[in-house]
Amino acid sequence: DAGVIQSPRHEVTEMGQEVTLRCKPISGHDYLFWYRQTMMRGLELLIYFNNNVPIDDSGMPEDRFSAKMPNASFSTLKIQPSEPRDSAVYFCASSLARGPETQYFGPGTRLLVL
Amino acid sequence: AQTVTQSQPEMSVQEAETVTLSCTYDTSENNYYLFWYKQPPSRQMILVIRQEAYKQQNATENRFSVNFQKAAKSFSLKISDSQLGDTAMYFCAFMKQRGSEKLVFGKGTKLTVNP
Numbered sequence: 677d678a679g680v681i682q683s684p685r686h687e688v689t690e691m692g693q694e695v696t697l698r699c700k701p702i703s704g705h706d707y708l709f710w711y712r713q714t715m716m717r718g719l720e721l722l723i724y725f726n727n728n729v730p731i732d733d734s735g736m737p738e739d740r741f742s743a744k745m746p747n748a749s750f751s752t753l754k755i756q757p758s759e760p761r762d763s764a765v766y767f768c769a770s771s772l773a774r775g776p777e778t779q780y781f782g783p784g785t786r787l788l789v790l
Numbered sequence: 791a792q793t794v795t796q797s798q799p800e801m802s803v804q805e806a807e808t809v810t811l812s813c814t815y816d817t818s819e820n821n822y823y824l825f826w827y828k829q830p831p832s833r834q835m836i837l838v839i840r841q842e843a844y845k846q847q848n849a850t851e852n853r854f855s856v857n858f859q860k861a862a863k864s865f866s867l868k869i870s871d872s873q874l875g876d877t878a879m880y881f882c883a884f885m886k887q888r889g890s891e892k893l894v895f896g897k898g899t900k901l902t903v904n905p
Contacts, residue, residue, distance in 0.1 A: 707891055709891070709893075718896075718897045719881065719895040721892055721893065721894075724891055724892070731891070765833060767835060769835075771891065777840075777885060777891075778837055779893060781827075781834065781835035781836075783832075783834050784833050784834070784835075786833070
């Protein structure tokens with residue numbers, strides 16, 4: 677299996693621009709997670725889906741952030757408008773409901789907002 | 791809410807020696823899971839080892855083993871025969887028993903293996 681795939685790997689944008697991060701989970705996995713990693717706050721869960729349905733979005737920082745999962749093999753995390761404090765590494769992870777509870781992480785997207 | 795504490799921001803060890811990374815957690819749950827993830831400079835998060843709280847036996851994966859002390863809420867990671875490739879950030883993480891999939895991470899320990 678190719679593992680969790682994220683794109684782009686790096687993104688540099690200017691404040692106020694819309695940013696869209698993409699994730700393809702491991703085929704057959706039921707859960708999909710979006711995490712953000714910063715020096716100040718460490719790794720934080722933003723939102724997660726079960727069978728394409730958002731279950732817990734309490735970690736989404738504010739209305740500028742939105743996430744969707746239109747089908748089992750694709751999810752997006754959108755920031756509109758972006759701000760410099762959104763600069764971070766964003767990870768997508770997936771896991772299997774009936775298997776071990778382990779979450780498998782993608783390589784991350786490093787976002788820099790100027 | 792659950793919290794995970796890693797009290798050692800940085801550690802170093804000589805190649806081939808053994809090192810132990812500490813992790814404590816706070817929870818009122820009786821059934822849960824604990825994980826150690828490794829994050830090398832590439833930033834990829836890699837699962838090292840996992841432990842189910844209902845299992846008394848400590849998990850082992852090759853050179854990696856844990857010392858799980860449920861009563862003390864302690865979950866340390868021991869790396870034997872350290873290798874240069876073990877240089878990375880190590881994160882301890884907690885998850886409640888199935889029904890809540892949230893992983894709660896500690897702040898991490900930066901481990902450097904010196905030649």
